[in-house]
Amino acid sequence: MPEATRTEILDTAIEVLAEKGPLGLTLDAVVERVSFSKGALLHHFPNKTALLEGVIDSLGESFMAQIEAYTVQDPQAYGRSARAYLRTVIDEPVTQRDVSIGRAALAACAIDPALAQRWKAWMKKARYDDPRDAAGADDALMMRLLADGLWMSDLFGTYEISPEQRRALASLLMAGTALPELMEQKA
Amino acid sequence: MPEATRTEILDTAIEVLAEKGPLGLTLDAVVERVSFSKGALLHHFPNKTALLEGVIDSLGESFMAQIEAYTVQDPQAYGRSARAYLRTVIDEPVTQRDVSIGRAALAACAIDPALAQRWKAWMKKARYDDPRDAAGADDALMMRLLADGLWMSDLFGTYEISPEQRRALASLLMAGTALPELMEQKA
DNA sequence: TTATTTATACCGTCCAGCCGGTATGTAGCG
DNA sequence: CGCTACATACCGGCTGGACGGTATAAATAA
Numbered sequence: 001m002p003e004a005t006r007t008e009i010l011d012t013a014i015e016v017l018a019e020k021g022p023l024g025l026t027l028d029a030v031v032e033r034v035s036f037s038k039g040a041l042l043h044h045f046p047n048k049t050a051l052l053e054g055v056i057d058s059l060g061e062s063f064m065a066q067i068e069a070y071t072v073q074d075p076q077a078y079g080r081s082a083r084a085y086l087r088t089v090i091d092e093p094v095t096q097r098d099v100s101i102g103r104a105a106l107a108a109c110a111i112d113p114a115l116a117q118r119w120k121a122w123m124k125k126a127r128y129d130d131p132r133d134a135a136g137a138d139d140a141l142m143m144r145l146l147a148d149g150l151w152m153s154d155l156f157g158t159y160e161i162s163p164e165q166r167r168a169l170a171s172l173l174m175a176g177t178a179l180p181e182l183m184e185q186k187a
Numbered sequence: 188m189p190e191a192t193r194t195e196i197l198d199t200a201i202e203v204l205a206e207k208g209p210l211g212l213t214l215d216a217v218v219e220r221v222s223f224s225k226g227a228l229l230h231h232f233p234n235k236t237a238l239l240e241g242v243i244d245s246l247g248e249s250f251m252a253q254i255e256a257y258t259v260q261d262p263q264a265y266g267r268s269a270r271a272y273l274r275t276v277i278d279e280p281v282t283q284r285d286v287s288i289g290r291a292a293l294a295a296c297a298i299d300p301a302l303a304q305r306w307k308a309w310m311k312k313a314r315y316d317d318p319r320d321a322a323g324a325d326d327a328l329m330m331r332l333l334a335d336g337l338w339m340s341d342l343f344g345t346y347e348i349s350p351e352q353r354r355a356l357a358s359l360l361m362a363g364t365a366l367p368e369l370m371e372q373k374a
Numbered sequence: 375t376t377a378t379t380t381a382t383a384c385c386g387t388c389c390a391g392c393c394g395g396t397a398t399g400t401a402g403c404g
Numbered sequence: 405c406g407c408t409a410c411a412t413a414c415c416g417g418c419t420g421g422a423c424g425g426t427a428t429a430a431a432t433a434a
Contacts, residue, residue, distance in 0.1 A: 002409065021298055026393060037411050038395095044409090048394065103297045109343065110294035111208055116343050123345060138352055142359075145336030145346075152335055156296065156303050158310060159332075165325055172329075192383085213419060225421090226385045235420065 006044050008034060010058045013051060018100040022107045027051070052108060056115050059105055060122030063088065067126045081127055082140040086173045089147045094154055102155050143173050193231050195221060197245045200238060205287040209294045214238070239295060243302050246292055247309030250275065254313045268314055269327040273360050276334045281341055289342050330360050 009030065016029050027048060031038045045051040070084035109116040150169060153159050161169075196217065203216050214235060218225045232238040257271035296303040337356060340346045348356075 005409080023298060027395085028393070036409095039399095039412070040410050042395075046395095107294045107297035110290045110297065111210060120343065120345055138355060141346060141348070141352065142333065142356065145340060145356075146329065146333045147336070148339055148345075149332030149334070149336035152339060153332060156307065158307055158335075159328060161328070165328065168325060169329065169332075214421080215419070223383095224385050225387095226425095227383070229421070230382085230384060233421095 002044070005036065005040060006054075009041055009044060009051070010054050013055050014058065014101065017055065017104040018097050021100070022104045022111070025052075025055075025104075049114075052112070052115060053118060056105070056108070056118050057122075059101070060119060060125075064122055064126045079140060082143060083174060085126065086143055086147045089151050090170055090173065099155055102151070106152075106155065147173060192223065192227065193241075196228055196231055196238070197241050200242050201245065201288065204242065204291040205284050208287070209291045209298070212239075212242075212291075236301075239299070239302060240305060243292070243295070243305050244309075246288070247306060247312075251309055251313045266327060269330060270361060272313065273330055273334045276338050277357055277360065286342055289338070293339075293342065334360060 012033050013025060013030050016033065017025050020029065027038060027041060030051075031041055034041070041051075045054060066088045067081070067084045070087050071080050074080040074083060105119070109119050146169070150161075153161065199220050200212060200217050203212050203220065207216065214225060214228060217238075218228055221228070228238075232241060253275045254268070254271045257274050258267050261267040261270060292306070296306050333356075337348075340348065
């Protein structure tokens with residue numbers, strides 16, 4: 001059952017990533033926690049780069065699956081992909097494990113441009129089925145940027161954000177269309 | 188002239204960081220480019236952690252100096268620290284070197300919580316002299332989050348943002364006070 | 375004044391551990 | 405017999421950093 005082995009490797013690698021960070025993600029560290037040997041690992045992933053790519057792809061798939069789930073359950077077609085993105089990024093309960101994985105993945109992408117590119121591809125793939133994104137709508141972009149900023153703040157604890165502030169931010173984001181109007185008023 | 192040696196080490200380390208990323212920043216790599224030996228490096232920075240902290244502090248000082256410069260030249264007191272932050276993060280011409288350093292610093296902070304904490308301290312220190320920040324104003328926070336999201340997008344090239352979109356974003360950010368009104372309308 | 379100690383700044387080598395990866399098997403299966 | 409899916413042993417490079425020096429200059433004591 002080679003496929004099972006593969007996913008076991010990937011799941012374990014993500015677990016290691018969550019616990020020890022990207023520097024702790026070594027081939028040996030994965031092998032230690034797994035029911036088979038280093039040879040098996042290197043059989044399925046010929047080198048560490050391949051493993052890392054596998055991990056990113058695995059995370060990317062989960063990410064996209066979550067977005068798709070939110071997307072299809074959204075009754076309104078217009079802008080649903082953006083809304084699903086926002087919910088995925090900011091609404092999900094943030095466990096310590098999520099934070100660790102987020103940090104590690106961010107670090108990995110920051111270190112290795114190839115991984116960043118790969119993650120970007122997942123982001124793009126998840127940005128589908130939405131006329132606003134297709135049109136490159138300004139407001140959807142802004143909402144995404146704000147959500148990304150909030151996500152990063154969550155990862156690093158940059159700003160201390162109160163629950164009320166967070167709720168306000170979330171509702172503003174979900175409203176989602178107001179910023180361009182605002183711009184026109186100011187201009 | 189021990190102080191000069193110290194700053195030479197730090198500058199060189201940042202240079203290495205920009206060129207080879209955080210994984211390329213080894214003690215030997217710094218020593219190679221410097222007029223003295225490894226012993227000297229270890230004399231000024233007893234271990235690698237100390238060197239990394241020094242690098243973060245050095246970057247933090249530059250960052251804060253830039254913000255202070257923008258702050259004092261801003262005629263309007265109200266909200267100047269937030270505006271200075273925005274300008275520093277989004278207005279500056281982004282060279283490839285800036286991107287590399289940003290990536291590397293981000294990675295370093297994502298990997299090592301202690302460094303993240305240290306950077307956070309610099310951020311806090313730069314967030315001074317502003318009644319809105321003191322009051323934890325929602326709009327200033329939102330502008331910062333959006334700017335952070337844009338900064339990250341610049342680092343990774345996540346979104347393709349046209350010059351017009353960028354200009355629009357910048358002006359919206361500088362306007363900076365409208366979002367709370369908007370929230371009330373929506374609520 | 376001079377001798378002695380102490381602290382600073384720096385040099386250059388060597389090592390031990392870790393880590394990615396290779397090389398060489400082998401057991402099962404079609 | 406050859407291919408897949410593993411196991412085991414081993415290696416060499418890199419890296420952090422320990423260590424044992426040296427040169428200089430200031431502090432201290434005689």
